[in-house]
Structures are given as structure tokens and as C-alpha cells.
Amino acid sequence: MSGIDVAGRLEGKVAIICGAGQTPGTTVGNGKACALLFARAGASVVCVDRDLDRADATVAAIREEGGDALALAANVAKADEAEKIARVTLETYGRIDGLVNNVGIGAGDAPAKHLTEEAFDQIMSVNFKAAWLVTKACLPAMEKQGAGAIVNISSLASLAGHHMMAYETSKAAMNRMTEAVALSVARKGIRCNAILPGLIDTPMAIVGISKQRGVTQEQLREERAAMVPMGHMGSGWDVAHAALYLVGEESSFVTGVLLRVDGGQGARRG
Numbered sequence: 001m002s003g004i005d006v007a008g009r010l011e012g013k014v015a016i017i018c019g020a021g022q023t024p025g026t027t028v029g030n031g032k033a034c035a036l037l038f039a040r041a042g043a044s045v046v047c048v049d050r051d052l053d054r055a056d057a058t059v060a061a062i063r064e065e066g067g068d069a070l071a072l073a074a075n076v077a078k079a080d081e082a083e084k085i086a087r088v089t090l091e092t093y094g095r096i097d098g099l100v101n102n103v104g105i106g107a108g109d110a111p112a113k114h115l116t117e118e119a120f121d122q123i124m125s126v127n128f129k130a131a132w133l134v135t136k137a138c139l140p141a142m143e144k145q146g147a148g149a150i151v152n153i154s155s156l157a158s159l160a161g162h163h164m165m166a167y168e169t170s171k172a173a174m175n176r177m178t179e180a181v182a183l184s185v186a187r188k189g190i191r192c193n194a195i196l197p198g199l200i201d202t203p204m205a206i207v208g209i210s211k212q213r214g215v216t217q218e219q220l221r222e223e224r225a226a227m228v229p230m231g232h233m234g235s236g237w238d239v240a241h242a243a244l245y246l247v248g249e250e251s252s253f254v255t256g257v258l259l260r261v262d263g264g265q266g267a268r269r270g
């Protein structure tokens with residue numbers, strides 16, 4: 001998927017990717033894939049991550065390919081830092097055409113009976129509130145331009161989860177926020193959509209879950225692949241190409257959509 005020619009599809013655009021760094025691993029994360037792909041499509045990309053070194057690594061990869069990018073460290077769950085993201089982007093590039101909210105955590109999650117209040121508050125803050133804060137910070141610039149596209153990276157777990165109550169609830173809230181924002185700014189030329197990834201082979205998913213469960217990464221990959229109707233997991237590039245479509249002109253009449261990228265897993269009932 002990463003080899004598809006996307007040149008020119010975002011030429012002259014400026015995009016913010018929150019969560020553009022990634023945990024170490026052999027595959028690409030959703031945020032880094034979005035940043036790389038958007039740059040290949042011609043966009044100037046602001047790579048936001050709480051870890052500046054990881055944001056810098058993504059920027060270095062973009063510049064190595066001849067693209068334009070800026071690394072920015074920020075805690076997106078804090079209002080002043082969300083506002084900083086919009087401010088620095090405008091000071092550097094003068095506009096904001098696309099925003100991808102791709103920050104999410106699940107550490108400490110559990111079924112309702114065992115979930116702690118601290119873990120619940122942290123997960124809701126990072127997964128849901130942060131996306132709202134950055135969206136809120138970027139909307140004035142998009143309204144002034146009369147155009148813009150927001151993509152929220154939700155999860156298939158928002159529709160059919162299992163035992164991660166806080167994560168599933170936070171992503172379900174993100175889905176409804178996506179629709180609410182889409183309706184509130186539709187007449188201002190701004191679109192808002194969400195991607196619901198299914199089982200994706202990213203470092204955060206594979207490395208983290210394999211350690212938590214005490215199984216090898218290969219065993220975990222086999223287990224996850226067997227759950228997908230297509231017989232294999234997706235990659236960060238699958239999510240990135242969906243995001244590129246939703247930010248680009250090809251989707252100019254698409255807003256308020258919850259797009260599953262899941263190999264058919266969400267089509268199952270029962």
C-alpha cells in the first residue's frame with residue numbers, strides 16, 4: 001500500500017498529524033504512515049507527538065524523501081498545548097487544511113467492575129477530550145479559510161468491543177463528536193469524518209499486547225489475523241490511505257462518515 005503513487009493529491013495543503021511518532025517496532029504506526037503519505041501527496045506536515053524524539057524521527061523520514069515537515073512536542077489533552085499546535089502551524093505555514101486526531105491509549109483499562117477511576121479519566125482525556133481540544137483550536141482558521149478537513153482515528157471497538165470499557169466508550173464518544181462537528185460546520189466548508197480501524201499490525205498494538213499477554217509477537221499476529229474475514233491484519237498504510245481520501249478533494253461531499261477499515265470484521269453480526 002505504501003508504494004501507491006499519491007503525488008499532487010494534497011499539493012499546497014498544510015496538515016497536522018497528532019500522534020505522528022510511534023513506539024519502536026518493525027511495522028509502521030497509523031500516525032507515522034499518515035504523516036509520510038500526506039507529505040508524499042504534497043502537503044506540508046506538522047508532526048505532533050508527546051515525545052519530540054519520535055516526532056523528529058518522522059520528520060527526518062519525510063525530509064529524506066524530499067518532503068516538508070515540522071516536529072512539535074505537545075500534550076494534546078491540555079487546552080493550552082492544543083492551542084499551541086494551531087498557533088505554531090499558522091505562524092509557520094499560514095493555514096490549516098487538514099487535521100488528523102490519532103492519539104489513543106488503553107493502559108489500565110478493564111471491565112467496569114475492575115476499572116479504576118484514575119484509568120477511566122486518563123483514557124477519556126487522551127482519547128476523547130484531546131481530539132475535541134485540538135479540533136476546537138483548529139476550527140477558527142478553517143472557518144476563516146472557508147475550508148478544511150478533520151479526520152478522527154476511532155476504532156472498530158467503538159461499535160463492537162469486549163472488555164476495555166474506557167477505551168471503547170472513549171472511541172464511541174469520538175464517533176458521536178465526529179458527527180456533531182460535521183453538522184455544526186458543514187455550511188462553513190469544513191468536513192469531519194472518522195476512521196474505525198479494525199485489527200492493524202502496528203508497533204503499539206503488537207509490541208504492547210504481546211508483552212501484556214506474555215505471548216510472542218508472531219503468535220499474536222497469527223491469532224489476530226485469524227479473526228479477520230480477509231485472513232490478515234491491516235497495516236498503518238491502510239489507515240493512512242483512508243485518511244488521505246477523507247482529507248483530499250476526492251471526498252469533497254463526504255462528511256459525518258464513520259469509515260470502517262477492518263477487513264470486513266465489522267460486517268459480522270452476533
